Amino acid sequence: MSALTRFSILTWCALCIGYGRADTATEVAARIDEGLLKTLALEQGVIGRTPAAVPVVLSPLTDDATFIRRVTIDLAGRLPRADEVRAFLASDLGTKRADLIDRLALSREASDLRYLRLADLLRVRDKVGERSLLPFADWLRKSVRGNVAWDELMRQMLLASGDQSTSPATGFLLRDEGNRLHTAVAVASILLGTDFHCAQCHDHPFADWTQMQTYQLAACLPPVRGEMPAAMRKPKKAETLLPGARRLGRVMIEPVIPPPDERKLSQVGWFGIAEGAHDLLPGMRLRNDYKYVDGKPGDVVGAAVPVFTKWQRRELIGLRGTPMTGSATRDEVVTTLFKLHRERIARVMALRVWIWMFGFETAKTDLREGDADLGEMSVEWLHSCSAGLTNSLRYQNMVDTPFAQLLGKEFERCSFDLREFLRIIASTVAYQRQAVPSPPMGQPQFTSAPTIRRLPPGVVWDAFQEWLGSAPITRAVEQPAVVDVAHPLRLLGRGTRQWTEEEAPLIAPGIARFFANSESVHQAEQKLTTSPLEDLFLTILGRPATAEETSAFALSGLSSADAAWALINTTEFLFQH
Numbered sequence: 160m161s162a163l164t165r166f167s168i169l170t171w172c173a174l175c176i177g178y179g180r181a182d183t184a185t186e187v188a189a190r191i192d193e194g195l196l197k198t199l200a201l202e203q204g205v206i207g208r209t210p211a212a213v214p215v216v217l218s219p220l221t222d223d224a225t226f227i228r229r230v231t232i233d234l235a236g237r238l239p240r241a242d243e244v245r246a247f248l249a250s251d252l253g254t255k256r257a258d259l260i261d262r263l264a265l266s267r268e269a270s271d272l273r274y275l276r277l278a279d280l281l282r283v284r285d286k287v288g289e290r291s292l293l294p295f296a297d298w299l300r301k302s303v304r305g306n307v308a309w310d311e312l313m314r315q316m317l318l319a320s321g322d323q324s325t326s327p328a329t330g331f332l333l334r335d336e337g338n339r340l341h342t343a344v345a346v347a348s349i350l351l352g353t354d355f356h357c358a359q360c361h362d363h364p365f366a367d368w369t370q371m372q373t374y375q376l377a378a379c380l381p382p383v384r385g386e387m388p389a390a391m392r393k394p395k396k397a398e399t400l401l402p403g404a405r406r407l408g409r410v411m412i413e414p415v416i417p418p419p420d421e422r423k424l425s426q427v428g429w430f431g432i433a434e435g436a437h438d439l440l441p442g443m444r445l446r447n448d449y450k451y452v453d454g455k456p457g458d459v460v461g462a463a464v465p466v467f468t469k470w471q472r473r474e475l476i477g478l479r480g481t482p483m484t485g486s487a488t489r490d491e492v493v494t495t496l497f498k499l500h501r502e503r504i505a506r507v508m509a510l511r512v513w514i515w516m517f518g519f520e521t522a523k524t525d526l527r528e529g530d531a532d533l534g535e536m537s538v539e540w541l542h543s544c545s546a547g548l549t550n551s552l553r554y555q556n557m558v559d560t561p562f563a564q565l566l567g568k569e570f571e572r573c574s575f576d577l578r579e580f581l582r583i584i585a586s587t588v589a590y591q592r593q594a595v596p597s598p599p600m601g602q603p604q605f606t607s608a609p610t611i612r613r614l615p616p617g618v619v620w621d622a623f624q625e626w627l628g629s630a631p632i633t634r635a636v637e638q639p640a641v642v643d644v645a646h647p648l649r650l651l652g653r654g655t656r657q658w659t660e661e662e663a664p665l666i667a668p669g670i671a672r673f674f675a676n677s678e679s680v681h682q683a684e685q686k687l688t689t690s691p692l693e694d695l696f697l698t699i700l701g702r703p704a705t706a707e708e709t710s711a712f713a714l715s716g717l718s719s720a721d722a723a724w725a726l727i728n729t730t731e732f733l734f735q736h
Contacts, residue, residue, distance in 0.1 A: 184579075187569050188586040194565040195589050198605050218593040218608045223248055225593070225736055226256060228701035229609065230585055232735055233516050234263040236272030236615070236635075238622050241697035248703070257586065264582040267304075271636040273577060274303045275617060276515060278640065280349060281316075282656045285640045287336050290430050294323035295330020296640065309508055309575040310497060313350065317493050320381075322431030329432050337383035339443065343376040347465070348659045351500060352507035352554030362451065366555070368465055371453050375463035378443040379492040384433050440489060464496045505575070506558050506567030511660075512577065513566060516584045518597065518610035518735075557604050594736040612735055613664035616651035626683040626698070647679065674728050684723040692722060699726040 199215045221229070227247045231239040239247075247255060263269055277283075283296050302312055316331035323330055335341040340359050347355040357363050358373040442459040449456045497504065557563050573579045584590060592608035617635030624633060635648060641656055642648045650673055654661030674680055687695060692712055696704040704712075712722055726732060 184583055184586060187572070187583050188588075191565065191569060191583070192588045194562050195587075195605060195607070198560070198562040199607055202605070216607070218595055220588075220591055221593045221608075221736075223256075224702035226591060227259065229594075229735060230256075230260060230590075231263060231701075232614070232618055234260070234272070234581060234585060235266055235268040236275065236617055236621070237268060237625075238618060238698075239701050241694050244697045244701055244703075256591065260582055260585045264578055264585070269578070269581075270304045270306075271300075271634075272617075273581075274300045275636055277303060279654060279656065279662045280511070280660050281331060282334060282345060282659060282661075283330075283640055284334070284656050287334060290333075290336075292323070292330045292334065294327040295333075298327035298330070306576065306578050309577055310504065311575070314493060314497070317346075317380075317496075318489055320432045326431075332380060332432055333383055333430060339377040339380045339382070340373065342380055343373060345659055346380075347373075347376060350496070350504050350507065351465075352503070352510070352558050354555070360446075369451070369453075370449070371451065371460065372463075372465040374443045374445060374460045376465050378440055378460055378462040379464065379489070379496070380440075381432050381489060382441060384431070440492070462492045464492060464499055466499070501571070502564075502567055503558065505571045506563045507554055508575070508577075509566035509570035509580065510554060510557055510563055512570070512580050512584060516581070516590060516609065517606060518612040519604075560605075562605055609735075613652075614733060614735055616648050616653045616662065616664065619651050620648050623679050623683050626686050627679070628686055647673065647677070670733075674733075680724065680727060684720045684727065687723040688719040690719060690723075692719070695719065695723055695726060699723065700729070700731055 196215060199217075224244065227239050227244055231237060231243075247259065252258070277299065278296065281299070283299060284292055285296065286292055302315075307315075315328045319326045319328035319332060321329060323333070332342060334345075344355045344359065347353045353366070353368060355363075355368060355373045355376070358368055358370050360370065362369040440462045442461050445454050445456055445458050445460055447456045449458075454460065569583070570580050573583070589608060594611045595606050595608050597610040597612065598604060598606060620635045620638075635653075638646075638648060638653075642653055646653075650665065650669060652662055652664040654663070687698070690698065692704060692709065696702060696708070717725070
């Protein structure tokens with residue numbers, strides 16, 4: 160075979176591989192569109208009617224200006240710039256939407272947005288107590304930029320050992336400072352889309368998971384060990400028992416746990432996962448008030464992966480949902496978790512991506528406006544609690560639907576690649592339709608197009624930073640993980656990272672006051688005074704002004720600053736369509 164022939168064959172193979180990848184992404188998007196149509200047909204009662212029945216109600220395709228604003232927000236976490244909008248609208252290429260999706264998906268801004276979303280999901284903070292978690296945050300950011308697959312990312316965090324200097328991924332397990340029950344609740348929410356918060360104290364009254372399963376899941380996690388520096392130790396509080404009173408119930412005795420490496424314990428302030436904990440898990444001791452027949456107060460419960468259905472109980476391989484104190488290894492329980500619940504893990508994360516792109520009714524009410532009697536911690540807890548309950552209901556109600564199953568299968572085919580799956584969802588016809596209102600609670604949860612929703616907090620913050628022209632620009636991703644309660648980002652909806660997926664835009668009079676009276680808004684409008692009206696519309700609203708709007712502004716005699724202020728305070732700017 161000649162060199163030219165070999166070159167031709169290799170070139171043809173390369174082209175076929177390239178086209179195959181493009182065709183595969185297109186086919187996946189088409190299958191998702193088809194599955195959504197079937198779901199909508201079932202929900203709208205079209206299936207089963209006569210052939211002359213009214214078809215599924217679908218909104219038309221959105222215009223190019225709305226699309227570039229929507230996809231830039233959802234993939235890159237920012238508003239499109241005036242020159243980008245102008246060039247996109249002027250292009251007559253048939254592939255310009257696909258090209259824009261590809262360009263945005265591969266941008267650094269897209270990886271920063273994925274990091275922010277995962278940081279909110281994983282409850283990443285800069286520190287817990289007096290201990291820094293910045294190495295973990297940096298590791299997560301680098302992993303996202305390297306496009307590490309979602310399942311591999313979680314495996315690395317769940318199997319990490321050592322401290323953050325040698326293994327930054329341990330930060331996930333160190334997040335709750337050794338409270339394995341809290342970490343187990345987070346793992347259940349992140350991977351399985353289930354809310355184990357109530358099951359820490361009692362069996363869930365409306366679901367099929369129990370307090371025992373919560374303790375067994377907590378036993379799958381290694382203990383956190385380390386010495387606290389003397390300067391950080393707090394004095395014990397005085398006993399509050401009345402004179403002569405005695406405690407009731409059993410005394411809690413922690414199970415024996417292999418100590419970490421003595422060389423590390425000699426380092427003041429060492430904080431991590433002992434290497435020995437990777438091999439054997441010590442179990443969890445039940446509460447002193449445990450009341451169920453499957454255990455007694457103070458019993459040590461072994462590691463076991465939770466099961467939710469009778470089918471899983473019959474087919475379970477490995478731990479079989481029973482305690483294995485003294486013999487269960489972290490490798491074993493993590494492998495069993497991903498083997499037993501692989502389909503559910505894929506569905507939950509695929510649903511999460513779908514909701515990132517299509518929206519969901521998650522807006523919170525700012526309790527600070529109407530309840531002055533609540534303390535700051537109570538208010539923050541109620542905010543996070545409402546977000547947590549919304550998330551748990553969302554996934555529990557949606558994860559077993561046929562469309563969620565389809566999304567999960569396609570996510571598995573993508574090898575749990577978040578960047579690729581986001582690109583596929585953006586390529587669907589459904590994503591490119593005109594926005595629709597969010598469905599009310601209790602109504603069908605899947606919509607034929609993205610829902611109308613408030614701009615994410617980071618998008619608003621970054622827009623003002625760019626308009627203000629401050630150097631250097633401090634973008635939302637560069638802010639502390641948990642900003643001060645008075646920071647504009649908190650007002651706009653940045654969460655406290657107490658619960659998973661806590662961030663959600665607030666609905667409150669304070670938002671209106673912020674845009675009407677904030678010094679940042681007035682400074683931004685002054686910075687935009689040199690821009691002509693056309694550029695103001697492109698920069699703030701992402702579209703050119705109509706003839707009627709141009710005429711109205713000309714007749715009003717408003718200055719550029721007044722025009723900028725007026726556009727910033729429109730619902731068109733505040734909401735994503």
